[in-house]
Amino acid sequence: MKVLKFGAVWCSACLVMNPHWAEIEKMFPELETETFDVDERRDLVAQYKLADFPAFLFLDKEGREFKRFYGEVNKKELVRFIEENKNR
Amino acid sequence: MFYMRRLFLLIIFTVLAFSFAVPVSAAESVTIYFFYGDGCPHCAKEELFLAQVEKDFPDVKIQRYEVWHNTDNQKLVVKIGSELDISVTSMPVTIINGKAFNGYFNDESTGQMILNAIFNCQAIKCEDNVAPIIAKLNKKPTEVESGPMTPNPVLPPKFKIPFIGEIKTASLSLPTLTIIMGGLDGFNPCAMWILLFLISLLLGMKSRKRMLILGSAFIFASALSYFVFMAAWLNLFLFIGMFFWIRLLIGGFAVGAGIFNVKGFWKKKDGGCSAAEQEKKTKIFSRIKEIIYKRQFLWALGGIMILAFTVNLFELLCSAGFPAIYTQMLALSNLPVWKYYAYLLLYILFYLLDDLVVFIIAMTTLRAVGISTKYGRYSSLIGGIIMVLIGVLLMLKPGWLMFG
Numbered sequence A: 001m002k003v004l005k006f007g008a009v010w011c012s013a014c015l016v017m018n019p020h021w022a023e024i025e026k027m028f029p030e031l032e033t034e035t036f037d038v039d040e041r042r043d044l045v046a047q048y049k050l051a052d053f054p055a056f057l058f059l060d061k062e063g064r065e066f067k068r069f070y071g072e073v074n075k076k077e078l079v080r081f082i083e084e085n086k087n088r
Numbered sequence B: 001m002f003y004m005r006r007l008f009l010l011i012i013f014t015v016l017a018f019s020f021a022v023p024v025s026a027a028e029s030v031t032i033y034f035f036y037g038d039g040c041p042h043c044a045k046e047e048l049f050l051a052q053v054e055k056d057f058p059d060v061k062i063q064r065y066e067v068w069h070n071t072d073n074q075k076l077v078v079k080i081g082s083e084l085d086i087s088v089t090s091m092p093v094t095i096i097n098g099k100a101f102n103g104y105f106n107d108e109s110t111g112q113m114i115l116n117a118i119f120n121c122q123a124i125k126c127e128d129n130v131a132p133i134i135a136k137l138n139k140k141p142t143e144v145e146s147g148p149m150t151p152n153p154v155l156p157p158k159f160k161i162p163f164i165g166e167i168k169t170a171s172l173s174l175p176t177l178t179i180i181m182g183g184l185d186g187f188n189p190c191a192m193w194i195l196l197f198l199i200s201l202l203l204g205m206k207s208r209k210r211m212l213i214l215g216s217a218f219i220f221a222s223a224l225s226y227f228v229f230m231a232a233w234l235n236l237f238l239f240i241g242m243f244f245w246i247r248l249l250i251g252g253f254a255v256g257a258g259i260f261n262v263k264g265f266w267k268k269k270d271g272g273c274s275a276a277e278q279e280k281k282t283k284i285f286s287r288i289k290e291i292i293y294k295r296q297f298l299w300a301l302g303g304i305m306i307l308a309f310t311v312n313l314f315e316l317l318c319s320a321g322f323p324a325i326y327t328q329m330l331a332l333s334n335l336p337v338w339k340y341y342a343y344l345l346l347y348i349l350f351y352l353l354d355d356l357v358v359f360i361i362a363m364t365t366l367r368a369v370g371i372s373t374k375y376g377r378y379s380s381l382i383g384g385i386i387m388v389l390i391g392v393l394l395m396l397k398p399g400w401l402m403f404g
Helices: A012-027 A042-047 A075-085 B002-024 B041-056 B071-084 B107-123 B131-137 B174-186 B192-202 B208-240 B244-267 B275-292 B297-319 B321-332 B337-351 B353-365 B373-396
Strands: A002-007 A032-037 A055-059 A065-070 B030-036 B060-066 B093-096 B099-102 B158-161 B165-168
Touching (some): A002 A042, A012 A075, A012 B192, A012 B373, A042 B275, A055 A075, B030 B041, B030 B071, B030 B107, B041 B107, B060 B071, B071 B131, B093 B107, B174 B353, B192 B275, B192 B353, B208 B244, B208 B297, B208 B337, B208 B353, B321 B337
Parallel strands (some): B030 B060
16 A cells, blocks of 8 residues: 655645654554655646645555545544555 | 093993903803714713713703714714814714814713813804804704613623623623634634745755744734734724714625635535645745845845735735724724724734744744644634624624724
């Protein structure tokens, strides 16, 4: 499983989510994540048709998106989702 | 010779008698023109005072004109103001001998000033320059049915607001409302994103001193632009605020803006930032980058302040609701000029509180932090409810919103 994280420096909700993700990444060292600044990667914003930021896209082993979260997401909810889907 | 002497003395006596008789009988009739709003507590306070004046000075005549509900009387007071070139700004307006007294503080201050004007008119013959204007318009004073009006609008001791709870009216005051409204307005995310932009760029700088000065200059310029904007609203409302329809308009706007804010609470539950605004924000981002990396520090400083001014003016559309409603409420209160501006400063201090917290944390920890948008959502809900309440009061019970 891989997580694509999209955020912007001007977006308060993105800044709020940064420390949550830092903790999650410590909890799941095997979790592969990639962070994108939406102002620098507008091609990806268009490709994934992102409506809001922050956006967290979950890809399976084949690189197919199976879930996305927008905005401020509860850390517990993210941890539960990752635990349930870490083998995908 | 004897007759000549008697005649001379008679003439002297007659001249002296008449020359002394003029000031003794000079208690000229004085007309006071009293323009009041039905339901305005300051007007009720002055009415009690004027009723006593009528009793104590039989030569004083008071002509009363209700202006909150009577549009003809509104036009009349404005006409008198422009013809006599006097300022008629806040309720009540009292005109004696071409001089206007705006508002009514208490018997000792405004009351004494009115008495002085009456004494002055009794001592010298005053020209009633209001009467010809009224005669030209063929206006009759408002008939006051029985005795003085209600001294104060009846305010319930406590009332309940949905989601907020019970509020005791005794604990409501202008400073409390200023702090609440300024704080709630501050959580509006409109102006926050630009500060976060700036912080992210400042954190990449080597000089902490430069970071601190540029960031503070941005916050100071933001405060200044907001102050200028609010002062303009306030002066507009002080100037035209007495009109019933202005209050109705602002009241209606407040109800609409309040409902919009309450709806926003349910609409944007995830608290994310909309991608639709990305292009606009990216442009401003590159502009800030250009400014703060200028070699000449003064250019960077001036540039950041101009940017803060322009961005805040553009973003005002997003947060105009609170300042417009607050300044209208402030204009209704009877305050000395310096106090109006002191309240604006208090409002802005609380408006900027969250920006200051974010900036201070960034400067001390060298990390950009965001304030959870859930606070913004709740402030939108509470603020929306307060807006609706103020809107309804502005339309139906403006006296409840008059402080001072």
